[in-house]
Amino acid sequence: MNQIRVLVVDDEPDFLKLIKRRLTKRNVHVDTVTNGEAALAFLREHPVDVVILDVRMPGLSGIDTLKEIRKRFRDTEVIMLTGHGSLQSGIEGISLGAYDYILKPFSIDNLLGRIRAANEHAKLRIARRGQQ
Template sequence: MSRIKLLVVDDEADFLKLVKRRLERRNFDVEVASGGAEALHFLSANPVDVVILDVRMPGMSGMDALKHMRRKHSEVEVIMLTGHSSVASGLEGISHGAYDYILKPFEIDDLIERIRSAHEHAVLRREGGGGNVSSGS
């Protein structure tokens, strides 16, 4: 089985380094982006399975980036990170097509469980012909 390819998007450089290192130790293939525009640029040239996307970032917000991803990269599952925000932001992300959300700070095992679930969902969608799957229900 191939490694799950992740893109972690957050404007906090130390957080990105820490999460990248901890996920790579658990056999994930991890790339990082420091903002929404950088993430969209990366996705236009590189396939990933799951995006972990911070809600609050300067420039393009995570919510705006999510909306672009849903239009141009609908095959990618997105897990929203809500640190400075609230559960309401996570639920808003789901209403815009995110697969799930997680609150910062989080336990790495909880994040890994959500990543694997999102990846499994993406695989099932692809194998099922890529039909529309509603989110948030």
């Protein structure tokens, strides 16, 4: 089984270290960046399967970053992440093309399940497109 490649985008360095350590232990390849601009730059150079994207960040917001990812990297799934309990931002993210959203705090197993589901969804979409 190929390792799922994930980019986690969050402006909290301690959170990034924790999530990287926990997902790496579960056989997920994790890269991290601290803002939307860095995420877009990273994606131009390094394809990933799933982006975990914080909604609230300084500079380019998670929603604006999502819009750019949907335009430029259509085979990459995005899971929105918010620590502010905003159902509205999750709904907005889904309406703009995010695969899913998750509220902080969350269990690592819940996040891992969503990452795997998003990855499978992307694979199916790509396979269907290849059959057309």
